[in-house]
Amino acid sequence: MTLEPLALPVTDDATTWSDWVQDRATTELDSARRLVEEVRTASTQDAVAVLRKWDAAALHLGNAAAMGSLIGNVHPDQQVRDLADAAEQDAQKLATEWSLDRGLYDVFAALDGDGLDPLAARLLEKVRKDFRRSGVDKDEPTRNRISAIRQRITELDQEFSKVTRDDVRSIRVAPERLEGMPADWLEAHPAEEDGLVTVTTDYPDAVPTRMFARDQDVRRDMSVAFLQRGWPTTEPLLQELFALRHELATTVGFPDWPSYDADVKMIGEGDAIPEFIDKITAAAQEPMERDLGLLLDRYRRDFPDAERIEPYDAIHYQELVRQERYDVDAQKVRTYFPFPKVRQGLLEVTGRLFGLRYEQVDVPVWHEEVTAYDVFRAEGEESLGRIYLDLHPREGKYKHAAQFTLADGVEGIQNPEGVLVCNFSRGLMEHDHVTTLFHEFGHLIHHVLGGHSAWARFAGVATEWDFVEAPSQMLEEWAWDPDVLRTFASNEAGEPIPVELVEAMRRSDDYGKGIYARTQMFYASMSYWFHRDAAEPGGPRDLTERMIELQEKYAALPYLEGTHMFASFGHLGGYSSAYYTYMWSLVIAKDMFSAFDEDDLFDPEVAGRYRDRVLARGGEADAADLVADFLGRPYSFDSYAAWLAR
Template sequence: MTLSPLQLPSTADAATWGEWVRSRSTEELDRARELVGTIRTLPPNEPMAALRAWDRATGHLGNAAALGSLIGNVHPDEAVRDLADTAEQEAQRLATEWSLDRELYDAFAALDGTRIEEDPLATRLLEKVRKDFRRSGVDRDEKTRDRISAIRDRLTELDQEFSKIARDDVRSIRVEPDRLAGLPQDWLDAHPAGDDGLVTVTTDYPDAIPVRMFAHDQGVRRDIQTAFLQRGWPEAEPLLQEMFALRQELAALVGYYDWPSYDADVKMIGQGHAIPEFIEKIVAAADGPMRADLEVLLERYRRDYPEANEIPLYDSFYYQEQVRQEQYDVDGQRVRTYFEFPKVRQGLLDVTGRLFGLRYEPVDVPVWHEDVTSYDVFRVDGDALIGRIHLDLHPREGKYKHAAQFTLTDGVAGEQLPEGVLVCNFSRGLMEHDHVVTLFHEFGHLLHHVLAGHGEWFRFAGVATEWDFVEAPSQMLEEWAWDPAVLRGFATDANGEPIPTELVEAMRRSDDYGKGIYARTQMFYAAMSYWFHADEAKRAAGEEVASLTDRMIEFQQRYAALPYLEGTHMFASFGHLGGYSSAYYTYMWSLVIAKDMFSAFDPEDLFDPEVAGRYRDSVLVPGGSKDAADLVADFLGRPYSFDSYAAWLARQ
């Protein structure tokens, strides 16, 4: 059976898009309700029919939710974004309604599992569906179920409101042109002075990152860093406080001590209290590297500020760049000249196509904005279309401000092609190498989504593993953005000269500098993510808990390598507090696994087809059909370990 990608509206007209969002979401939700209705009449001796109907229903539900989430974050028209947010809310509301439906739960509880024992995936699905119902609180009394339903509806609204604040709160500073000395010429050319003679610098990444790295004027660096860390404040704080309190209440209502315990129950880590234990393990491992990094940084800083005892946060990016230039002979402005966006994008496609045996064919299809480029994806050993991807990679007003892969459709064999979207905010011209690495990382999610979109069940399609594993494949793909031979294939300057191997090797050495600072910064974020939620159990018990700002400052002082910047409230735009909730630790947990998986590749031949093919077929293609630990063991031939990560962290 030949499947076709989703057909988006043929015109960019907002009214057309709004009507399409309404009709598409309504059709998907109606089909989902129809399928669930059939389950109620099935006898217990037909478990496969019940599971099939449930899985297809949740697939249609997922289509509506994914559509709402994507379009609500990318469409240029605010009215369309609002309609998409409403569609996502409706999908979440229906999911909550089903999860608390005692009749549905009883139907699945009564299914005769012995009839599917010879089908491990069906058995796995039945176990997960039953656990989902139990975790939802379906076995509670009617009053409690009503309260759970209300909480879940409100949490969806809060998550969207918080996301909107983080997305839309773009701040700016106004600067005299001569205070921007040090910025790359292409950046200066793109930022002419206004009628008042001042240049506007925004907190969007293509503005803020180069200014923090290259501007010689300390005041400019301080002002843009302060503005960046004030985004979302004060509007986001009451939303977050309500979000954390409702999550705690929900966890308690379904029988868990706190939200982190509830959330961790379906992750690799297993238990909430294991999160701070993991944080402390990383903190200890990173202590020596962090101190070594800071010693080097402070020595350089004192050449300009002899009395300094620490490096202010707003100076850290600039002086880390100075260290890279002076001690590692890596000039970030020179590096940028090799990474022109169009060549990087094509290079990414060439590298991943060669690595995983894929080819990408550009297609001219309707999309939501002219910046978006679309490609059909094929296996090189066949002509069948296996998915479609869309790359939306430049900033604009009203668009999601970070970098992420969004689902448009999940894929299931014979039912629906996988279709995914990269939403990023990169320069249209020259890119920092960090952004090249980010692009490879996010594309890793997109590959996972497409390659794992050809199984039997929606539940296991795409990036459907435990949430603390999903970053590992993307983190591993970053390694190809650091390899000299790989980069020389597409990183060329204006004269067509490839980036020198010795420069890439120096970049790698300079990247090793700063790992300790990076790891400790990540643990600061992870501590906020965990304790902001864990504190709610104390508050619910009547204990007094400090404000979010005070707790943030406390965690920064305890875990981070760099000091708090007075007057800032970083958590107010820390979008991961929405989707990741208490589990930001997952980035470092995944990195431990990513470093171990990468150890299976030969550094002299990163395109070895045997290893790359085994990785693709053992880790990516199965999606969520096995536990993540088993997928990794299938690839490595052993359980994963901490050793590769520890060795990487200690490398100087």
């Protein structure tokens, strides 16, 4: 049976899009409500039929929520974004109503799970746990309070996202102060009528400015502007968010939010999070000291009396170390990565690796720069799903890099559809951004390949949240292989990137990973302790003060006076207390990559086994079991430790 993809509006008219958003949300939520009413009256003797209706209702609810989240972050028109945000809120509100409905819980509590196949039994177990975690067993006033908390959390999360999305700052700079910037960047940034150049805090401006500008004051001004985004607007939003999450967790029986959140993750317990952070911090101590020693030696050639590297100079001088010690000039590297070639190369590499092909389709999208592709098995004619690539910055758009769901896939019902939302240059790309593109595409592949389960609950990226990043982090390895890169990375003359340059890039990438690991642990510590502090008498502390304490304890680089990095740290929304998951996933990613032969990264046996036993399974089994099935053993810390010490 051919499943038709979702049809988006054929015009960019805001009114038409507004109507479509409202119609889509209304239709999906009405379908969800109808199915749940059928669940209430279904015979508890037929557990599979009840589970099927509930799962279908969840699929419709997810369709509304996913559409709202995506369109609220990407549509060019503010009115449409606001309506999409409202649709997402409506979906979350309905989900909360269900989770606190004692009558619904009683239906699932009464189901006879004997004789269910393994996936149906897994679903029943998870549904029952969802209800228990929701507080369904509390009295009516308490359930009403939980409902109000959840609604307000959704509103705060959306407002936080909106502020960080819309708060684009800028500095104005005389052209002569931009010495060192790439030629293509300078060409795209001419002086305005007053003779000054506007440089924004969007990534295609902020990253090269902090990396290449030779004027220290320009680097400082850009760093300050970048690290002040969201301030002071988001601090009260975050304080309220942390307090409400704590109240929710304690109301349903947990000591704090991290404990509640970790209960459904691989890590299991909230107290294990700081233990993991400290484990990585200790492992990264020696590599960090080595990295900082090289960095400070280079810095003192320009500032002989320096006792430390200034935070606004760190990126610039790390680049100089790479140039001088490893003979890697990022500006030269950029010339091999024009965006169109990188995008096409990404599709060719992942197609070859996973046995897929992508066919670009001319269909309606929300912005003219978005491209759409249907995904097929390399030898098949039946579509596996549709992907959209929205890869350049614009006003009102999500400011980071992420994969958004448009539709989860369920076998025989609807195909998966996913969207990459990034903010890359339209011209030459830094190699770091190339690896980011591969990383985010890893989520998209996981979403598509895992979108063919019989159950919506297990569709796509439906594993424990602290495994979610592992497949994406592993796919970054293909963006570092010389033979892989030479298939698409070439300069204006058509010359492929030299093997020697890629090998030097890899050596230079080893430099700095101690700094990177400790920076990640600083972020993870904020994510955890901001939430854990809400359990202390008096609630959360001043966030800037607490951030500075954690930066001094965990980070490799010092605090930049007058900045408030947490105010635009978007992961405090969706990831809440679990930013540790990036490094947790990296430990697993390094171990999974050890199964591949670095001399043959496209070995069809290994790649096929990984595709079929990890990605295509979605959430059909616990992540540790999926990985063990692929590796033939439980995952270990050894590969990560060896990589960090290398």
